[in-house]
Amino acid sequence: MSTVTVTIEKLGAQGHGVAESEYGPVYVPYALPGETLAIARNGDYGTVMSTSNPSPDRIEPICRHFNPDRDNCGGCSLQHLAAPAYNAFKRELVIDALKARGLTPEVGETIACHPGERRRAVFSVRRTEKELLLGFNRAETNHIVSIEECPITSPGIVARLPAIRTVAAALAQGSESFHLTVLETLSGLDLAADGLKKLDDKQRRAVTEAVLSLKGIARVSVNGEIILEPTKPIIDFGGVNVSPPPGAFTQATKPAEEAMAELVMNHLGKAKRVIDLFAGSGTFSLRIARKAKVHAVEGEDKSIKALDLAARNTQGLKPVTVEKRDLFRRPMMAQELKVYDAAVFDPPRAGAEVQVKELVRSGIKTVVAVSCNPATLARDLKILVDAGYRIKSVTPIDQFLWSTHVEAVALLSR
Structure with missing residues (x-):
């Protein structure tokens, strides 16, 4: 690893800033075109040490979970880029x-x-000794950053995060991670878990009790199998109501x-x-x-x-x-x-x-x-x-x- 000074020329397809160096292209996450940076270079990958001239297109991120210097949730990669350039x-x-x-x-x-428009989100979930993690994987890692807010996701999903956590806790098996797709429908949230083993009777009862104690949950499924469906999830395709199968695109x-x-x-x-x-x-x-x-x-x-x-x-x-x-x-x-x-x-x-x-x-x-x-x-x-x-x-x-x-x-x- 070495420290070098580079100037970012463009954004690459993965959203990283791309600089040319004597070693070839170097890809620098969270860097923007026009910025001159001191980076720690490791092969063709660079980590920002300091910036001498921030881009005029650089803006302040609106979410506390977007924090490249600490525990960035990994759900967003370009929250620091102004809308016209983005x-x-x-x-x-x-x-x-x-x-x-x-x-x-x-x-x-x-x-x-625009913020707040996402009606479908895929959360990563894992139970630890201390807590239940529900959020997104930090970029290029399996580390789940648990979230308390998400500006891209619909207010209907964000407001129901505590309920989603309750159902996720009932679904969690040991310390194994799994994915939970949440779809906001006209009749409530459709929760589809993937990556879990088949639920035993005790877990099914726990999930059922959790859902029945909550409002706004239309369906819970595991690996495509419906565990509980208090009401059919409904989405509207141009005035036609459809009830999609669990986890459907x-x-x-x-x-x-x-x-x-x-x-x-x-x-x-x-x-x-x-x-x-x-x-x-x-x-x-x-x-x-x-x-x-x-x-x-x-x-x-x-x-x-x-x-x-x-x-x-x-x-x-x-x-x-x-x-x-x-x-x-x-x-x-x-x-x-x-x-x-x-x-x-x-x-x-x-x-x-x-x-x-x-x-x-x-x-x-x-x-x-x-x-x-x-x-x-x-x-x-x-x-x-x-x-x-x-x-x-x-x-x-x-x-x-x-x-x-x-x-x-x-x-x-x-």
């Missing part, structure tokens, strides 16, 4: 990923995320979901038959069904059943058909796709390479690509562009405030 950074992540594939489409300004913020849905719907225009690939529990399918016939395809059985049930119980929708299908192993083939006017796909981080190749062969004229990973989005868009599709726009959407994650919606036609 939103520009999110946009650049998308631009850079596209450029790496030789793509230079119009990329819109980032649709911003949902967009992290409602405003981001609505922004994405608006982009999707506007691009579909007057399409009469639409296929929604990687449909989940119906984020887009159920909105599209207000104006077009929809075929929703999803690999997760419980999610597609939730979508189907919601469609059947909602009046005023166009016909909705569903299909359980692993689109990575068995993509919709070109011949199957030819009957549709438009396609929407919103895959996991791995992207939809195999499925996109079949979309290309199908000749579908209108395509919407939704992605949480700019790198795989760029790869998939390159396949479409090389086949003659034109990217009309790409819009970055932030719903993971003060992190390095960014969503994007790309609109294509040919």
